[in-house]
Amino acid sequence: MTTARTPHRSAAPPGPWTSNNGLTIRDLVPAADRRAWVAAGHCPDRDLYSLFAAHVRRHPRREAVIDRAGSLDYRTLDRWVRHIAGRLRDAGLDHRDIIAVRLPNGRAAVAAELAVAALGAVALPYPAGPGTRDTLSLLRRSRARGAVLADPADIGLAPHLPDLRAVCAFGPGRPGVHSLCAQSRPLRPRPVDPEAPARILVSSGTESEPKMAAYSHNAVAGGRANYLRALHPGPGPMRNLLLVPLGSSYGSCGSYVTVAALGGTLILQDSHDPATTWDTLTRHRPTHVFAVPTLLRRLAEHPARPGEDVTGLHALVSSCTGLPETTAAACRERFRRPVIAVYGSTDGVNCHTAATGLGPGTGTGRPDPAVTGIRVLDARGRELPPGRTGEICARGPMTPLGYVADPGLDRRLRTPAGWVRTGDRGHLDERGRLHLEGRLAQIIDRGGYSISPAQLDRELGTHPAVAEAVCVPVPDPELGQRVCACVRQVPGGPRLTLADITAYLEDRRGLERRKLPELLLHLTEMPLTPTGKICHRTLTTLATTHHKTRHQR
Template identity: 65%
Template sequence: GPVRLPGRARARAVIAADPSDAVPHAHLPYLEAVFTFGAGAGPALSLTAPARRVFRPRPVDPEAPARILVSSGSEAEPKMAAYSHNAMAGGRATYLRALHDGDGPMRNLVLAPLASSFGSCGTSVTVAALGGTLLLQETFDAAGALRMIVEHRPTHVFGVPTMLRRIADQPPLDQEDFSGLRALVSSGAALPDATADVCRARFGDRVITVYGSSDGVNCHTAATGLTPEAGTGLPDPAVARIRITDGNGDPVPAGQPGEICARGPMTPLSYVADPALDARYRTPTGWVRTGDRGFIDGHGRLHVLGRIKQIVVRGGYNISPAEVERELGAHGAVAEVACVAVPDPDLGERLCACIRETPGSPSPDLAELTGFLESQRGLERRKLPELLLRVSEMPLGPTGKICRTTLAGLAARETQAIR
């Protein structure tokens, strides 16, 4: 419900976009004030009303909590991570500054919600730390985002792959001019090669992919370029050191997969009011376990293989949905793809490929897609999806990422009906 996260955070103040969203104090014992925009109503105080007293800034401990970032919750209950002023204005600002290769301040169109980890590059960093300009939409709209790019000329556009693909698929506008756009920045999920190609063709060559999360890890391709051998780029110790560990938490050699762990200036202080999460995801020496699989190659570049939790176990054999998605996304008729597990009484789980088809392309069946994966992409037969679900649009969560929980439920219902 609406009080769940503020209650867990022991929030003393809540800002609601609309007065009707104001949370009654009775449900939040620590709450002291509710703020909103517009005229205000009931217990809500208006942020746009004249100030009742002169604002006087107070000295702030740079290591004190500055804000809470909430994970997407696309797999489970959202996690809340507390970040210090130094982590936001230091580590996160250093990462954002590295994406900017020109003179003058950044002018960022941030399509991801500002409350998300990816969206935190907005107010706290673009405006407060770097003195740039922040462009926003109230809710994501692909046609409106394209108009904003043309009319307001941002230097950078920040969005998850689904958002960027939907913008790139929009019909051309009159007198389109993208000369001021320095980069499209993709994060929140793996960027499919097909989406990167479509974005390059529409907006220019510079597409940057960022690997990051609310757990305090970051790596991007601004310096290395977006190529298969570059992976997700070179980790920057000024933002976060990255290492790969085995099941016992010990570092593994270059090239060997394991869990991605991070520690550095961007590391959060702790998980909010949840010592069990701290014990599970943070080591005594301050390393954060991200729950992601990956490896670091001989050149020090990070390669992300997907979520550990998202492994599909079919008859005792582990299948990585991220690997299948990456290869299936190269098919010309597939605009978007997500692979999820469907329960099976015999094998435990089967892999279902959920696709949104490319407009105007012939509709592929399962046999065509699996044949493509095996003969043209070299995927092992035991990794091939056994079920296919077509959707007109991928279900999205609050942060704009594909909601796999919703998709898995839909896939289970639809595929059960046709068995």
């Protein structure tokens, strides 16, 4: 947490922010709250490039980014950042432009994001990968004026985007594409309003098109940075190994937080291969590993080899989806380090177990006021007392300004006082710890009985023979839906039957019989999304097809 100080300027912008292409972003949090967070020291009241430049002056030789090409120190990275910013300027881009960044994990992606901040523009990073539908949707709705792209398929979409003024790429120039490697006069950055938008976080969520939430410089360098600070109470800078895409919501703790806000070292790799990750751990000695549970489980299960060394590693950090107890136990056994579970989302909620640990009854930890406050509300918007289940709502220094190009989402997911409605069910206990109970909308309806798949996933995750488990609905002509447990077992054990699983859930975990899975699908590997999370949509298709085929036989 930062120390309290008097802000040097008003923490509230004079009005809504409008891009050069006419896109308006409004701050839905009352200005008085923003000012109070600055006064309390929860937000630095400085823009991201200014914070980065201060680290360049203080420790120019510290490693800023490490990838498979080697390392870049802060001074070298800053020279490259200002050169890229100059190229963006030469391409006709300026402050108050929205610039998309779609690059694989590596130094170029970090430098491009920081260059957008140096220009005073707003970064719209999103994960690299196959497909062009999200590119068209995001750039069209955000009215992005520029884009830094790696995929030729994406670059070819420019004629379909009338607001797009400049497409940029690393490498040699080509018709219609500005090369970021060409000669340019480095940009001399100027300060930017800390309450102006800095980055747009993208999440597919359950919407038909990706959601876009706009975060200010203060929200990123304040609330989101405070979340990382709480993970590292020890001396010395953080050295964070990020095993998620920089363009994802979870990956937002990379360029703008680890490097610009905290002055740490960001370690990246463009592979999810466990052997590669263990080599990275031994060679570069990160203090923290950030990953989704599936990847952490693979690391824990990877056979040990001579020379492995996790010296300097403080903790493993898991987010994006629930952390099964068996996965946490396997990681503690393999790494001999704490495992921290994070409850967070693109929409602006965060709570983690860095202080409480993963012991019985700790839930997802206690909310940190330097990050975000949390309330639990009933269906009529009234705050519920401890122990009562309702919708989890959040507001604090990391709360985004609002959703981009979607006033309907603003009305549906933000209260008049600026609180974010997460769509998650949960409760706060008497000690102020948050307990997550699943999504409001993700309910399986079995013959009129509402079943929470999140609860089943959590309970199945305690079975010692289960490595990963996800319960999904399968259509049924009689009951509407039935529950299918999709299970990947711990290697080497006897194959579980449906009777084994239901007996465990009923006899050992105390679940009501009506909630028990009726179908079982064994998998040797879980399907993943581009961000490394388990793909529920693919699992639902697999389970439906599997059981339909078996029924036809």
